[in-house]
Structure formats: structure tokens, C-alpha cells
Amino acid sequence: MPLTFARVAPILMLIGSNIFMTFAWYGHLKVHNRPLWLIICVSWGIAFFEYCLAVPANRIGEQAYSPAELKTMQEVITLSVFAVFSVTYLGERLTLNHALGFGFIAIGALFVFKGPF
Template sequence: MISPSLLPIVLLTMSNVFMTAAWYGHLKFTDRPLWAVVLVSWGIAFFEYCLAVPANRYGHAVYSAAELKTMQEVITLVVFAVFSVVYLKEALTINHAVGFLLIAAGAFFVFKGPL
């Protein structure tokens, strides 16, 4: 069984894979009508919600809401970075790396607590 502190991280990661596919997967299908990709994206997003809601419900027993949101944002960036390089074939630049590092620094302070 997965530990209570790890379960929300696993569920949020899985939900973010679905979310990223729903929000950005259609970018390779510009020949499809917008209404069709909206419906497909909405269908994919349903599974994202089925994972994100339990992640937050279970996670709130271990983490604060601010910590859960911060965790979700960091996971989103990691999943998106991998998705954009692997699926969309887009390069990550030094500017992306600096931006991600600044967000990671913000996450550090959320989890570190008062100074």
C-alpha cells in the first residue's frame, strides 16, 4: 500500500498526465474541428478529475491546501515539460529552466514554513 504522504503525489501525477493530454494533446491535430477536440478534451479531463479530487481529499489529511496546490503546480510543470519535449517536439530553453527553478524556489518556501 502507498503511504498517505505519497498517495496524493502519485494521484496528482497521474491526473496531470490526463490534464496535459486534454489541454495540449490536440495541438498536433489542427485539421480537426474545434468542437471535436473540445469534446475529446472534455472526455479526457473527466479522468483527470477522477484522480485529482481524491488526491486532494486524501492529501488534505497530510498536507495543507497551499502545499497541495504548490505540489500540483510543480507536478504540472514537470509533466508538461516532458510532454512538450517528447510529444510536441518542442525544445526547452534556458529561460524555461530559469522560470521552473524560480517556481521550485517558491515551492521550497511553501514547504519550508516560516523563516
């Protein structure tokens, strides 16, 4: 299977989209001295850029992937981006339970893409 624009672009765009999404949803957890309404408005502003990448990623990706594959890809990317964000930005620790849970999700993704059924 050749690396075409329709196969590669959605992956890169979903990574970018998920970086914006993660900051929109969780970046404010380090900001405690602002009113909630302002946090919501800023989060919506950040989420706009998430949509600007996610929607075309799925449109382009539909040429090479099924909707189930696109959704699975998005979930795995979301968890990967969040794991890095959680450690680097929020200062959280990843535990064995996190690694095992992610491993099970990755196995599920493998079934979606290359399952025996």
C-alpha cells in the same frame, strides 16, 4: 516523517492527473484536421479522468498536507509533466529561460514547504 498512504498517494495521483490534464489541454495541438467542437468534446472526455484522480488526491492529501502545500505540489508536478510532454510529444525545446523560470517556481515551492518564516 514516515511515508504513509496519505503522503504518497496524492503525489502519484496528481502525477497521473496531470498527465491526463496535459493531454486534454495540449494534446490537440498536433491535430489540425478536426473541428473545434470535436476537439473540445474529446478534451472534456480526457479531463474527466484528470478529475477522477485530482479530486481524491486532494481529499486523501488533506490528511497529510495543507491546501497550500497540495496546490504547490500540483503546480510543480504540472510544470514537470508539461516539460516532459512538451519535449517528447510536441517536439519543443526547453531553453535556459524555461529552466530558470522553473527554478524560481521550485524555490517558491521550497518556501511553502520549508520556508524560514
